[in-house]
Amino acid sequence: MTTPAFTPWILGLTGGIGSGKSAAAQRFIELGVHLVDADQAARWVVEPGRPALASIVEHFGPGVLQGDGQLDRAALRQLIFADPEQRRWLEALLHPLIGQEIFSYLAKAESPYAVLVSPLMIESGQYRQVQRILVVDAPEQLQVQRTLQRDQATPEQVEAILKVQASREERLSHAHDVLVNDRDLAWLHAEVDRLHHFYLTLRGGQS
Incomplete structure (x- = not known):
């Protein structure tokens, strides 16, 4: 190659x-x-079956899941908006994973x-x-x-x-x-x- x-x-x-x-x-x-959206990457890392979602459920409890096993963003947002410490915990978990996702995607770019x-x-x-x-x-x-x-x-x-x-x-x-x-x-x-x-x-x- x-x-x-x-x-x-x-x-x-x-x-x-x-x-x-x-x-x-x-x-x-x-x-x-070639463009990647960090918000999209943030959605990819918490898809069912990804380790980040399991960590979030373990930390916040099953109330952050929808019936179909997807992350309930609205429920999670309420929990972290009310509590800066919980927001920092979530950011510490997700930011490195989102970074990996983003840069592996950007590495495939074929535009200048x-x-x-x-x-x-x-x-x-x-x-x-x-x-x-x-x-x-x-x-x-x-x-x-x-x-x-x-x-x-x-x-x-x-x-x-x-x-x-x-x-x-x-x-x-x-x-x-x-x-x-x-x-x-x-x-x-x-x-x-x-x-x-x-x-x-x-x-x-x-x-």
Whole structure:
């Protein structure tokens, strides 16, 4: 088996809830960029039959399972939102496993660069494993408005999620590139296209 002549560099794509990072991620996929979503990887590691799920059930009890043996995310979320110590326990279990899942998938990339999408890029320390960071940013009022429309969440739930996520300032302090997504989808696509052409000129993610 021949190994590829290049190793794709990894772009970390992050942004707060409702910032539009999923729409930006979708555009990168349309442009043919190999992309992995940390949220998807987080779902893979807790599928029935995987060791992580057994550890979670052992720790929290069978109440975190649905009737079909799948993880009951809502039940688990209630347990950990109420108790920071339990959240830290869960993160310590899952973050390394999610990292393994992500990087084994990224290693298969055949595009000049690959994208890792993660809402908790900064908080989880994943930013240390990427070569460049793109932050999709939006005014907080707009983030809340979009999330309420999309998730049928309550304003209180959105505020709670914003509190757990890194602050905008913290995220932006790690950014190499910032895409302010406060207009329409066509504009967002044009911005991603522009960045994509720039990224194709980079070696190892640095200009």
